[in-house]
Amino acid sequence: MKRQRDFIFKCTGCGHEEPKWLGRCPECGEWNTLIETPVSAGRSGSTGRSGGRNNPPPQSFPLSSVDPQEGTRISSGIGELDRVLGGGIMKRSAILVGGEPGIGKSTLLLQAAAAVETKGRILYVSGEESAGQVRMRADRLGLRCEGIEICCTGRLEEIETILEAVKPVIVMVDSAQTLHTDQAGLVPGTVNQMKYCSWELISWVKEHDAALFLTAHVTKEGVISGPKTLEHMVDTVLYFEGAVSAANDGDSRFLRAAKNRFGSVDEIGIFTMGERGLQAVADPSLLFLVQREGGLPPGTAIAAVLEGSRPLLVEIQALAVPAKGSMSRVFSDRIDSARVSRVAATLEKHLNLRLSDHDLYINVAGGIRIAEVGVELALAMAIYSARTGLTLPAFTAIAGELSLAGELRPIRRLASRIKAAGNLGFENFLSPAPANAGTEPETEMTGLRAVGDLKSAIKVLFS
Numbered sequence: 001m002k003r004q005r006d007f008i009f010k011c012t013g014c015g016h017e018e019p020k021w022l023g024r025c026p027e028c029g030e031w032n033t034l035i036e037t038p039v040s041a042g043r044s045g046s047t048g049r050s051g052g053r054n055n056p057p058p059q060s061f062p063l064s065s066v067d068p069q070e071g072t073r074i075s076s077g078i079g080e081l082d083r084v085l086g087g088g089i090m091k092r093s094a095i096l097v098g099g100e101p102g103i104g105k106s107t108l109l110l111q112a113a114a115a116v117e118t119k120g121r122i123l124y125v126s127g128e129e130s131a132g133q134v135r136m137r138a139d140r141l142g143l144r145c146e147g148i149e150i151c152c153t154g155r156l157e158e159i160e161t162i163l164e165a166v167k168p169v170i171v172m173v174d175s176a177q178t179l180h181t182d183q184a185g186l187v188p189g190t191v192n193q194m195k196y197c198s199w200e201l202i203s204w205v206k207e208h209d210a211a212l213f214l215t216a217h218v219t220k221e222g223v224i225s226g227p228k229t230l231e232h233m234v235d236t237v238l239y240f241e242g243a244v245s246a247a248n249d250g251d252s253r254f255l256r257a258a259k260n261r262f263g264s265v266d267e268i269g270i271f272t273m274g275e276r277g278l279q280a281v282a283d284p285s286l287l288f289l290v291q292r293e294g295g296l297p298p299g300t301a302i303a304a305v306l307e308g309s310r311p312l313l314v315e316i317q318a319l320a321v322p323a324k325g326s327m328s329r330v331f332s333d334r335i336d337s338a339r340v341s342r343v344a345a346t347l348e349k350h351l352n353l354r355l356s357d358h359d360l361y362i363n364v365a366g367g368i369r370i371a372e373v374g375v376e377l378a379l380a381m382a383i384y385s386a387r388t389g390l391t392l393p394a395f396t397a398i399a400g401e402l403s404l405a406g407e408l409r410p411i412r413r414l415a416s417r418i419k420a421a422g423n424l425g426f427e428n429f430l431s432p433a434p435a436n437a438g439t440e441p442e443t444e445m446t447g448l449r450a451v452g453d454l455k456s457a458i459k460v461l462f463s
Contacts (some may be wrong), residue, residue, distance in 0.1 A: 015185040015192035035186070073262075074169070074211065077115025080271060080280045081108070082346070083308070084238060084255050086263015089116070089170065090319040093262065094202045094212040095177070096231065098224040099240030104253055105215040107141070107277050108240065109172045112213070113142035120169025121147055127154035127178025133168065141277040154178035154188065156197045163204055171205055175215040177226065191227045198230055208333045225388040241369075242273075252276060252287055254368060267308030285424055288314040288366035294396040299386030302426070303378030304399040305370055305418035311413065311420040313397060315365035316375065318382035320358045328355070332362035334369050335379065343380050343402060350406035350454050353387055374411045377430070380454065381461060390462050396428040397421040406413065406454040408432035420449065430457060 005035055009018045016027035018346045024031050025425035073088030082088045085095070106129070113122045126134055131152050138145055151162050156179060163171065173179070179197035180188035187193070198214060205212040214234065217225045222239075224231060231237050237259040242251055270287065271278040281287060289302070296302075299318040304311060316335075323329070330337045330344070340362050344355045360383065364370055377400030385392055400418050401409040410432050411417075418429050428447030451457045 007036050009036055010037040010178070010185060013190060014188045015190070015196070022062060031171055046386040071388075075119055076112045078108075078112055078278075078280065080269030081112060081256060083144070084257050084260075084263075084267050084269045085236065086260055086267075089211045090262045091209055091211055092206045092236070093236065094198075094205065094214065095236040095238065096214045096216060096224065096234040097238045097240060098216045098218050100218055100242070103240050103242050104271075104273055105240055106174050107137070107273075107391070108255075109174060109213055109215065110138060111141065111143060111277055113148050113170065113172055114138070114145070116170055118169050119173050121149055121166055122170045122172065123166050123168035124148055124150045124191075125159055125171065125173045126150065126152045128174060140275075144276075154180055156181035156200060160200070160204065163208075167208065168210060170211050171201065172213040173201065173215070175217065176230065177217060194226045194230060195233075198344075199233060202233060231259060234259075242449040252281075252367060259379050263309060268310070284310070285313040286418065287313065288364070288368060289424070290315055290365050296392050298389050298391050299382055301378040301382040301385065302393055302397045303375045304397045304421055305372045305375050305419070306413060307368075307372070310437045311417045311427075312422060313424060314368060314370065314375075316364040316378050316382045318386040319361040320355065320383065320386040321361070327357055328357060330360045330362070332360070334364035334367065335362055335375065336371065337362075337422075339376065340379065340383075342404070343376055344383055346402060346404055346406060346454065347380055347383060351384070351458065353384065355383070355387060358387065373401040374417070376400065377408060377432075377457060381457065384458065384462075388462075392461055393428060395426050396430065396461070397426045398430045400430070400432045400457075402454065408452060408454070408457065410434055430460060 009021050011025040011030065012015070013025065013030045013033045014028040017049055018026055018034060022034055023299055025033050073090050075088045076082050076085070097105050097108065110124070113124055116122060117405060124134065129152070131150050134150060135145070149166050149168065151159065153159060159447050176194050176198055177189050180193045181197055184190070184193045184196035216230070219225050224237070236257060239256050239258055241254045241256065251273040253271040253273055255271070257265045257267065258262070259265065270281040270284045272281060299320070301316045302435055303314050303316050305314060306312070332340045340360060344360060347353045348355045362379070378398040381392060381398055399411055399414070401411055403409055414434060421429055428449070430449050430451065433452060434448040449460055451460060
């Protein structure tokens with residue numbers, strides 16, 4: 001009988017295995033990375049955490065017999081985080097938080113660990129900082145540390161041992177790039193290491209009715225560094241972004257969901273970073289409106305937009321200058337440049353406003369990105385004002401979707417936008433007519449105007 005091999009050759013870069021030595025790894029193409037590695041004792045008798053041969057065969061059961069309490073959520077104690085998650089932390093879920101280095105990912109996790117509303121224990125796994133550094137941050141932020149267990153390691157086997165001993169309700173790992181195990185190769189930080197270690201932790205929390213937070217850095221392109229499959233393995237992907245807000249004399253932070261199996265991806269969490277850490281913004285519109293003593297300068301319009309279920313008032317700024325080359329260009333990173341070009345083409349077609357020989361610069365005060373269609377009418381008014389030099393009336397908010405035919409289409413939740421503008425002291429509001437006739441929103445605002453097309457909007461605002 002042939003004796004089973006006791007050694008294999010594993011690539012230190014990607015973890016690929018071969019029964020014999022090769023000069024070049026056939027998986028990643030690296031040279032001289034295959035090294036002799038002992039075969040794991042449980043390798044031949046198990047197929048992973050949940051795939052062992054001695055485990056009982058899986059069985060199905062009626063969906064009606066499932067206890068609906070299994071889908072309950074845990075409040076993180078941070079209202080803006082709960083909003084983005086869809087109402088709280090879902091049990092047996094994995095949440096990936098991505099952002100640039102220094103944006104506040106570790107601060108967000110530490111504040112959530114101190115504020116989460118649960119009687120269970122929270123395990124904070126730090127692979128980047130020592131326990132003393134984490135405690136210094138907690139003291140600086142004035143956080144309570146009761147109920148928080150900490151371990152400073154990135155080795156998967158050590159983390160799993162602590163998980164079995166502590167049995168936490170919430171597991172927070174900072175960060176996914178520091179996780180490593182010999183089972184996935186000898187070099188930490190590789191694609192294979194991140195996939196293997198993250199999957200093991202995700203499997204543990206799903207088996208033990210817990211929840212997992214993973215932080216990860218982003219690349220220069222703004223996407224999470226590492227394998228794209230990591231985003232498919234988790235239930236929720238959050239992006240933590242930052243922008244300097246001159247109106248608030250501090251740093252603004254925006255938390256968005258790119259993927260959420262248990263809630264909407266349209267919600268946004270808004271914070272400010274200060275000496276006491278991340279603070280939720282009570283009135284987000286104050287971040288995006290510039291306080292002026294006089295009227296609005298040319299090229300400026302106030303838009304009432306929706307971010308998820310929350311109405312916001314933001315300042316749209318436009319600048320039109322003669323093109324420096326033979327072709328005009330659009331510079332806009334807060335509003336999609338394709339939308340800006342489409343609105344500009346509609347203005348040029350229906351108002352005979354020449355824009356094809358001008359460069360357009362578009363900005364949103366406060367640094368927030370706007371993707372909602374209700375910004376299009378305000379964007380059109382800002383571009384028209386910038387091109388003609390005419391100013392818009394003060395204390396006027398605008399909302400509406402603009403079609404290529406120059407018509408204005410109804411928008412959703414018009415009443416909540418009008419109410420938000422009224423609460424901030426705006427006297428006039430310009431929008432399309434409601435979708436259903438006779439359903440005018442109830443408001444005390446006297447300057448409420450409904451228009452049907454682009455020419456009518458120009459006449460109302462600039463006549």
